[in-house]
Amino acid sequence: xxxxxxxxxxxxxxxxxxxxxxxxxxxxxxxxxxxxxxxxxxxxxxxxxxxxxxxxxxxxxxxxxxxxxxxxxxxxxxxxxxxxxxxxxxxxxxxxxxxxxxxxxxxxxxxxxxxxxxxxxxxxxxxxxxxxxxxxxxxxxxxxxxxxxxxxxxxxxxxxxxxxxxxxxxxxxxxxxxxxxxxxxxxxxxxxxxxxxxxxxxxxxxxxxxxxxxxxxxxxxxxxxxxxxxxxxxxxxxxxxxxxxxxxxxxxxxxx
Numbered sequence: 161x162x163x164x165x166x167x168x169x170x171x172x173x174x175x176x177x178x179x180x181x182x183x184x185x186x187x188x189x190x191x192x193x194x195x196x197x198x199x200x201x202x203x204x205x206x207x208x209x210x211x212x213x214x215x216x217x218x219x220x221x222x223x224x225x226x227x228x229x230x231x232x233x234x235x236x237x238x239x240x241x242x243x244x245x246x247x248x249x250x251x252x253x254x255x256x257x258x259x260x261x262x263x264x265x266x267x268x269x270x271x272x273x274x275x276x277x278x279x280x281x282x283x284x285x286x287x288x289x290x291x292x293x294x295x296x297x298x299x300x301x302x303x304x305x306x307x308x309x310x311x312x313x314x315x316x317x318x319x320x321x322x323x324x325x326x327x328x329x330x331x332x333x334x335x336x337x338x339x340x341x342x343x344x345x346x347x348x349x350x351x352x353x354x355x356x357x358x359x360x361x362x363x364x365x366x367x368x369x370x371x372x373x374x375x376x377x378x379x380x381x382x383x384x385x386x387x388x389x390x391x392x393x394x395x396x397x398x399x400x401x402x403x404x405x406x407x408x409x410x411x412x413x414x415x416x
Contacts, residue, residue: 197220
């Protein structure tokens, strides 16, 4: 009996598209997906066992799904559309089988690890912008600023704040097996300890990313996958991807 296929014609903001180039490269879900993979790359590289790499990849899949994200592949030919009794193949996607999602995540880890240009450090200008935003006030970021109700329960934390800990990498793996909560905790530690700045991406001209200065580097909204709240309380500690530097300075001058 043939497997039932799910046809998708409308993409969600957290959907991850298979394939390289357009439209996968500029898709908002792929941008967030790559940002999370980049933050988790040191943990993946330091994981020696294949089974642990699989569990880490599974945790990433679970995080995507917790945001109602899906893994989709495009229909590329009229013949495939005919087999599915579809009138057209343009703009039509198929839900990827569960067994193909983990290899997709692991391949993205390998691509970022092998391609130096894909994981090169941010420029000094980018780092200074991040440091200015984080050091302007208290750098202690409450967990509520990073986790939204749409995410998995954060029972690994106490009273809404991240528990201070130095458990990273191998020490973290010794405490508990990989799951979505553990991966979220690791990402939270990365942000708290500023081991990695907020991820940046090259400017991409899409309808979802409209900026007045497309030539300047922009903060990737990958941390929105970690649910950075857009409230006033969090804007004082984390740079908001939706606010342009010119608008920020204008608001500060008005407040004064």
